[in-house]
Amino acid sequence: MFPAQIDHITATLYQRLSPGRVLHCIGTAHAAVTLALRWSANAEDALVAALLHDIAKQEPEDVLRRLMQESGASLTDEAPFQKVWHAAAGALIARRDFGASEEAARAILLHPTGDAGMSVLEQIIFLADYIEPSRAWDGVNDIRALARQDLQAAVHDATKRKTAHVRERGTELHPRSCRALAEAEEQAIGIRQ
Ligand SMILES: [Fe+2]
């Protein structure tokens, strides 16, 4: 696979995404591989999933609709959640055009929302997107440190922050985000008891 496939992926990122978004994808790959080494996940899957996680982010709506249909997602169910369509579309592109593994594709699918019961790789991609080196929001260093000590706790913390932000915007939470938040809140109750 290496390095030809990585060169091909990187060249495709530059064709399909703005320079700023390419930097975000490379930063996500840096964070994901670092976490994969820390938590004994498959670093190759982490690299491929992180580089490709936003590959469909700048596709026009008609292309995203077609990719969503191809992926088997229900356009009726997903209609209120257009912001996360690029994840299902990206998972399809990663598998179909780049030979990504099922595990890597599923991590791409879950990257904007998380879900309950995520695998280590899925947790890593979810977090890496949120804490990659170009992210500068208040508290990001706390989650970066927590991710090195307790991956699941960092995922739950990130889930609470991300869903609070979505609610502040007055946007409906995706069902996967609701499941992820429920898991994070159950965990917090368990810790307090
Ligand atoms: Fe994304």
Ligand SMILES: [Fe+2]
């Ligand atoms: Fe992203």
